[in-house]
Amino acid sequence: MTVNRWVLHLDGSALPDRKLIGGKAWSVARMAALGLHVPPAFVITTEACLSYLAEGGFPAGLEDEIAGGLEWLEAQTGRSFAGGDKRLLLSVRSGAAISMPGMMDTVLNLGIDDAGEAALASETGLPAFARDTHRRFMELYSAIVLKSPVELAHDADPASWRAEVAKAGGEVPADGRAQLRGAVQAVFDSWNTRRAKRYREHNNIPHDLGTAVTVQVMVFGNLDELSGTGVLFSRNPLVGDPVPYGEYLPRAQGEDVVSGKFTPLSLEAMHAHVPEAHGALLAASTLLEAENADVQDIEFTVQMGKLYLLQSRSAKRAPAAAVRFAVDMVDEGRIDPATALSRVSAEQVATLLLPHLAAGAAENAQLLLAGEGACPGVATGILVADSDEAERRAAAGEAVVLVRATTSPDDVHGMIAARAVVTEQGGSTSHAAVVSRALGRPCVVGTGAGALALVGRLVTVDGATGKVYDGALPTEAPREAEDPRLSRLIQWARERSPVTVKHPGEGTPADAVDVDLLLAEGSVDDLAGALTGKAAARGSALANVEIARAVRRAGVRTMITEPVLPALLVALED
Structure with a gap:
């Protein structure tokens, strides 16, 4: 791996810190190291993002290192970003150290212009594909970089598209390097958008991490009938069944799946369309889950029947799936009970136990x-x-x-x-x-x-x-005692918890403070003072995760409530 200050080549020869290169780039490097088929890529680090946000511009040396990254991609692919008969087109994607799916910005097909469209049409013999790729880029760049969203007619020409973008108040540069600079700036800026801040606040993710930018060679799911794109989960993220789960959209690009504007096919249908790519995808899913000891969310593209992996990350999961994944992976010998407990949040259990x-x-x-x-x-x-x-x-x-x-x-x-x-x-x-x-x-x-x-x-x-x-x-309302997996989590949590959490029927200390009564007379902010020096607390309000956290911060060592697992998981957060 070439070592620069701001840009790293993701060739699989090294695995830099996830905090430095973000989860997306980390997964690209990891998959490359495992010998999986990944389009070549380089990453602009989170440190470059933080410097950009602090100084209001690219740090010194970044543009030169980006130019070096482009030269490396050209050498890897035999294509030219600046021109020529074989054009190098790129995707530019955000990637924070902690996954924030659907929060920040992506630009695809970057580097295309009128001449690039003609070259792509000549190379593939598919002028409709080249025109579609050009239109997709114009729409994404206008929306993401120029903040001037437009819907461009499929049957129009590039001059008409440029006129539409101009009406919206923007102009897409023809020069590929200018396009790339604008896209990188847009990804950096997306770290501080309202939606990203709100998501971080909701999920207790620090605001000072910054995002990396992964610049990757494009592969084209919209090329022909043997091309497509999709997402696969190595297990069902809704209920936790140990079977692959996902969707495939033929003749499309990744943003088509995420947007929700198209109805994708099942993985079984993918097998009918591109059986070899489907088989390779399932094999990669098994490998990546084993290597990461966690359920994986895999983004992929198929180009002319060949599978390309774009990203693999720990899957976001519904509460029921989180519980099943955790317990099943202990039973399979992949993780220990302490790791299982760390993968199930108090909020997930509280949600699972809602009516x-x-x-x-x-x-x-x-x-x-x-x-x-x-x-x-x-x-x-x-x-x-x-x-x-x-x-x-x-x-x-x-x-x-x-x-x-x-x-x-x-x-x-x-x-x-x-x-x-x-x-x-x-x-x-x-x-x-x-x-x-x-x-x-x-x-x-x-x-x-x-x-x-x-x-x-x-x-x-x-x-x-x-x-x-x-x-x-x-x-x-469901009862946690009726769920065998929740019962096992309770057992593991009690073995490790610094706080005793009991059902009301298991006995209540005489000196236990009634939290329900305290809240009736005050607020959550008053709990710390009212409970300071108290050994025990009781009440149904302790089933509320934030109230349980407030009681825990007050130093209480025994809680009596039902259900018990959310409070136990709060106690283990320390």
Whole structure:
């Protein structure tokens, strides 16, 4: 690996610190080291991003190192970024050290211009593909870099596209290096967007990490009928079944899957289209899960029947899947119980133990919408179509359900505020699905047209079945003792916890402070003072994760509540 200050070549010869190069670049280097088929790439480090954000411009030497990275990619591929008959086109992607799926910016097909389109058409013999690739770049660059989103006609020419971009107030540079500079700046700037900050705050991710930028050789899922793109999870991220799960979209690029604007095919359908690539994908999935000892989320492209891996990361998972993954991997000998506990959050267990639809509740209910369940769970609220409105109404104490045609990174604050998310379009690997699983929100995708017409209705969303019902349906609460996997997590947690957490039926110390009573007379902020020096606390409020954390910070050594696992996991956070 060539060592510079700001730019590193991801050839697999070394594995730099994830904090320096971000999770995306780390996975590219790791997959290359494992001998998997990965397009060549270099990375601009998080240190360069932090310097850019602090100084308001590229740090000294960065542009020269980027030029060196381009020369290296040209040597690796035999293509030219500056011109020639074989054009080098690039993807430019963000990649923080801690995964933030769907939060920041990506530009594809960078380096194309009118001459590049002609060269691509001549090389492939597919002028329609070359024109489609040029249009995709113009749209993405306008939206991401110029902040002037446009929809360009598929049957128009580049001059017409440029005129449309100009009407929106932008201009896409023809020079590839100018394009790259703009794209890198846009990715750096995306670290401080509202959506990224809101996601970090919600997930307790530090604001001072910065993002790396991965610059990678393009492979084309939109090339022909033997090309496509998709996402594979090495196990089911909704419920935890130990079988591969994912989607494939023929003749498309990665942003088509994430956008939710297209309905992808199943992995079984991929096997029918490109069987050799499908087999290679399953083999890579098995290898990457074993190497990382965790369930993987793998992004891939197929070009003319050949598989290319673009990224592999630990999968975001619904609460039920998180519990099953953790326990199953202990049973398989892949991880130990302490690691299993670290992979299940108190919030996930609390969500898992929220009420679900009561038996028979749906039988006489009015079914409003049916789609694909993308994150299990049940929630009731008023349908709201605007993310700002959802955030505002939720802050006022109202239960809302966000409904959109599709979601984008600009909707993250609304998704955080909502009790559930519903989209008319998209599949189980769309932006709405992936982010909802990360947030633990019940989610239904692909309901078809008509969901937005229901704005203002009170609905109940069942993210397991993919159904949306009229009104508030009756629910019942699950019991953690009835779930054998939760029972095992409780056992492991009790063996390691510095705090004793007991059910009310297991005995309550006489000096235990009633937290429910304290909260009735004050607020969470008052707990620290009221509990200082107290050995024990009791009350149903301790099932609330934030209240359990406040009680733990006060130094309490015994908690009596039900359920017990969220409080035990809070105790283990230290």
